[in-house]
Amino acid sequence: MAAPPVPVLCSASPCRITTHLAPPAFRTVAAARPQALPFVLCVEQRVGPSARARAPFAAKRGGGGEVSAEAPDGTRALLQAALWGAEAAYILWLFLLPYAPVRRKKIESVASISIFVQGDPVWAISQATISDLIGLSLNFFFVLPLLNSVGVHLLESPLLHPMAEGLFNLVLAWTLLFAPLLFTDCRRDRYKGSLDVLWGFQMFLTNTFLIPYMAIRLNGPEADRSPPRRSQLGSVMVNGAPAVGAVGGLVCVLSIVWAFSGRGDSGFGGIAERWQYLQSYLFSERLAYAFLWDMFLYSVFQPWLIGDNLRNVKADAAGLVSVVRFVPVVGLVAYLLCLEEED
Template sequence: MSTATLLSTTNTNFQRPATFQLKTPTLLFTRQQPVFPFPFPFNSKPFELHTNVLTDNPLLSVCSASRRSSTTTTATDGSVSELDDNTRKVLQFALWAAEGVYIIWLFLLPYAPGDPVWAISSDTINSLIGLSLNFFFILPLMNSVVGINLLEAPVLHPMSEGLFNFVIGWTFMFAPLLFTDRNRDRYKGSLDVLWGFQMFLTNTFLIPYMAIRLNKPDTEYTPKKASQLESVMVNGAPVVGVVGGAACLISILWALFGRADGNFGGVADRWEFLVSYLGSERLAYAFIWDICLYIVFQPWLIGENLQNVEKSKANLVKYLSFVPVFGLVAYLLCLDVDEEV
């Protein structure tokens, strides 16, 4: 009887700690949903009592929610990027289509005013040679103003000379703009060669460049070393702007008042000649196309490269960029050469 009483007492004493052990983990996890059933080992560490750490820990749950929000944002950004990508493709398609129309209509088909390139007349060739000799009015001014007559300047209608030099002067100023274009690395060819051909064939080469610069950036691209022409054009951008702008301004004045002693008539007569010239000469007709395209490309390129301009003058250049010729002059005069080079 005494032995049974002793065993009963011992058993009762051993059960109390067990009851206490059960209450301890129960109180510890009443606020959370335990994954495993009780009882837990008495010597277990708190972070070992949960296996689903991401869902049970409030702090990590917040982080997980943040990641989900980030994923959602990324998906939204992806749709915006997709829209931008579609816009880019549409613009590229439009530019390549414009290039095709430009070449086919102005060079090949006989329907535009004047002769196509495959049936060009000798008069057109002689006119083109004469206009080239009077480039930037250097030869005519040397003959009439300076008095140097080593080579006589061809006498052409001042309106045709003015139109030719106006477009060439504007094209001349595109060189520093192309060399400082932020997307110039997407064009894998030589910008020296491209601009050189642009001086002769204008938008025949500028339109493809505008399309190629819309390509996606090449992450493996290695920047090229600046050529001598690039260094001269960028460092001398203000000079290029002054010379090109002056050439365009002189071209307008020359077209209206040049060769006053040459019996070319007054402003009304010259305007009448211009209308007839545009309707009969393919070169003049193509220059009108070039002027219209330059009006579009100038603010496009300048607007995407305002970071190259002095910060205090960026807003001024931004608004002037929409003014033909003068906007490009403003960009070149306000170019931050130290920052670019």
């Protein structure tokens, strides 16, 4: 005798009754006790694909997705005014004034006196400064000096003071590290110009171009904005962020080592003599203290930008990056090494 079908109550909405033949073990019980019809409660948990799906990369990296909380209008306006003021001071002080005034304490006196730092403005740059710039550029990332040191002399490295070479390459390596950070900035769509051009000018000219970007990125979001299309350079920098971080970090370390011990056989003295030269260099060459300005601004902009873009970092490394972002260079290297890969 065939067992009656066993109804199964399912909680799916709308509720529906489905039937199936009871298993053999049930058939005997059902035949003996036909009045006892077991009900099996089936609970379905439906989770839509959107609940399980990972947040799109565009939403995490900005440009069409969610962005970090906007600052109040008053705070934003104040920050923008400060940044534009810094830009004006940077151009006026470093490029236009015949002499750039600073305050320096005399060693033999407790009193602090005002002095005027020597150095050529852009409109009266000397041939000696141009020669130094060409020599420093030829020694970019110490490629020529290192090749010459191992016997490769296809082109001779200009002989410059290692302190000047170290300072120059430290700033350039730090600028290189900023590239992937700019191309993953969640507010980069506020800047309507080319990030390729901006970073190129920042890398090979001066930091003059990063200050306006920091001010423009504080503009309010546009309601109908679309995700910015990343350039080929931007894609290379973002996809190769760990390599950029490794190269930039190594060059920064090499720059410091080179400044205090490089060209040891060329008569530049020991650490004390080199430190004395650095002090003299910073207060006699406008190019030198322009590098100091750049390093100061990078020390401010680095934790600011990383803090706004912590969502781009792998979840298990976000805490570490949030802490070390305040350490110059180190925080930026950590951000690049821990940057989450694009889907």
